[in-house]
Amino acid sequence: MFEEKFTNFNVNLNTLSRTNTFSNGDLITGHISFDLSKETEITSLTMKLKGNVNVHWSIAGGGGRKSRRRRKNYSAKVELFSFKSVILQENCAVGGTPKLQPGRHVYPISCQLPRGDFPSSFRGVHGQILYTLTVGINRPWHLSKDFVTELNFVHHIDTNQPELWAPLSGSNRMTLSCLWWAPGPITMTVSTEKKAFIPGETAKIICEFSNASSRTATPKVKLQQKQTFYTANRVHRRMVSRVLANITGDRVHAHTSNVHTEIMLTIPSSASFTVSNCSFIDVDYNIEVSLCVKASHDLTVLCPIILCDTSAHALSPPLL
Template identity: 55%
Template sequence: MLDKTIKNFNINFNALNANNTFSSGDLLTGQISFDLSKATKIRSIKMCLAGKADVHWTSGSKKNKRHYYAKIDFFNLTSMILQEGAVGGPANFPPGRHVYPFTCQIPQGDFPSSFHGPHGQIAYNLTVGIDRPWRMSKEFVTELNMVHHIDCNQPELMSPLSGSNSMNVCSLSCVSGLITMRGSVEKKGFKCGETITINCEFANGSSRTVIPKAKLKQKQLYFTREGAQRRLIVKNLVSVAGLPLSAHTSDFQSDLMLTIPAESSLTISNCSILRVEYEIELTLCPRASPNMAVLFPIILCDIHSIPHGKDLLYPGCHEFPFNFQFPLQEMPSSFTGSVGKVVYLLETKLSRSMRLSTKDTTKIPFVTKPCDMSEDLMIPQHNSKNKKMHMFNSGTVAMDVKIEKSGFFPGEGLKISAYIQNNSSRQIKPKYCIYRKHSFFARGKRRLDTKDLLKEVGEPIPPSASVTVNRVITIPPDMEPSILNCEILKVEYRLRVYLDIKYDSDPQIKFPITILQVYQSSAVPVNRPATSTGYEFGAFGYQNPTPWGAFSTPQPFEPPPSYEDHVGYPSLMDFSSKK
């Protein structure tokens, strides 16, 4: 079971404020972590950031029951943290703790605040999915507390509210007297946990005692997409009662205090299928008579000062910073060949109402992260070849060649040592060539493109002579690195050592070499493992000479290391990756 293999999965965010809330345009950083109880193959780790609103309610019962629902998607962004890609198989994760940082940016937009009600919700979720071979994909979901900031510069929010009402109280067929009240609050916009002061003035001309009361009411309105149907829920959040007002009392002033619950939802007025409104109801309650009320609509918000016209761009140059993170996986470097390429693109889209979207794309020159020389690349290579002359020549020639390793950096010297026996009747010349191989694969077929990059010629070797030749060939500094981690194309290099014989075919030996990505600090790493310097050659004529060095069996791709000790995270967003 997946739950027994993957344990203690956590998605942690770096808080931007004391309330741990987020809003549109915020940069979200954090890390995902999990424990593996055993070695596990994982195809991909995908992260999805989505915002949506949905409502649903029913009316009637049994056979006459009807369902009403609506849904709006605000955004849906996907990013690959780790993906089975060019290496051609799932990554093999060792048991233990694994930590991966992430960075993403919440889109700019007029998004409503998070809300959960009995008939609908507005939710912003970050979902991380882990896909394993032959297993159901497992998803872990955490919710963001999104807040729609209100511009506190609006005069409407800072203006006081006031209202009045009056009523004649009747006793049987006689008029008992006139009751009047006037109330005011200092402003319209409030924050959760804030105390509202209601200034009240009463006049009780009746013969009855009246009691002033105040309550904070929440109204939840749910709509279908067309707005044809709606459902209203009214909740009394908090109430307070003042001192009783005796009969025939005039010019009585009192202040009622209402404290807004700290966990209250914010006002939502920017969603077409769900609205949340608040109002203060000030009432006078005469005995044996209907209540008299004054209503004050208020806005409950997380007040934040923002410039006017946030979504309106004025003439001139506009710049918008962005961040994104490349997936933490082994990906090939950018490459362009005759019939194939590896390209990383960044696309930007500008959307306007009633207009066609404008897109712009730019290429990102991606380079595989440089790595230290592996043990496999430090193993020396050795091979031998002998040939019997034909036609216009007689005798035999033989060579035994070795190179110190198979991994090289651009600008580095490639050392070749060859023992050559010329037992023929002709003069021969040793020659050296580094050539490139571009291989393209599709539908079981391969397209090969080769090109000689560098050629060098050694000193002639006369007939009946044996010579040990040492040669150093400098790798061109502008040579592009090898690409061996892509399923549909490869960039490979070979060293060809051959003997130039007139009027006969040339015996040759080929060695595969790997060109590594250079470090930015220097063209050739300073601290490299030492290589063997002694050269010992065996006898010629072996059909299968004992190798002086050979490539070991390729090991499975190792997952990226733990990043839990990192303080700064690489910048990201977007969230699609290309192989």
């Protein structure tokens, strides 16, 4: 049995950043190690670097006993890159298959990620963007034994763009319906300091409210993530929305105007980065600010933001 001969197998990669991430063109270095309990013949030790996108979902075809047969399945996949290298290989010219002696074995590994416009790693409801490093142990008359290490790949967005650190602003208004009189309008103006944020950062949302109605309004702020999955040529799509964070502000009382408030919303550190450069998966974010009024629809303003690995605060705006 494999496990009887090989124990304590580890793939140790040298970190390039404090977040333990890799990106376009990075050189990956490290070593593999394992213990052998007895002399073992090895055909080769190989290493494969691979990037893949896969999506899949299904939709019920209707009710009844045969509904499962009528389910429609949608899927798509693409291989972003794949290449293989050899760590150790038999040398037929000098005696054939090498035999490794019992004890500890350590081998250095080195490979470079290709250059290209590859999306960040992502795992979603109906698909994933996955980067892996696979070490294979090949022995005579045995199936290959593979050890897979998932890489956290980051697509670096150029935050040195004015539109990413410029403030966002939006406004909305509504008038409550009433059979006996014409109440005054409810208005709101919302702004954020910038568009680009990093996971774990706190966004300051600046709000201006006026409530000329006779009802109290409650402001609520949400961070919404929208995952969109596509088939080939984007013929079919499936969308999933998730609320990653929310907070409720102070009430805006009836017949008040020019109410200024600042609401702080912390973006979860576990949030995935924005994905906008993938054929089959999009990941978008909105900060949604709503004024909730009893027995009425909400008054809402959306601020589209992006999540990336570099804060816009870390860069100075270009000189005009």
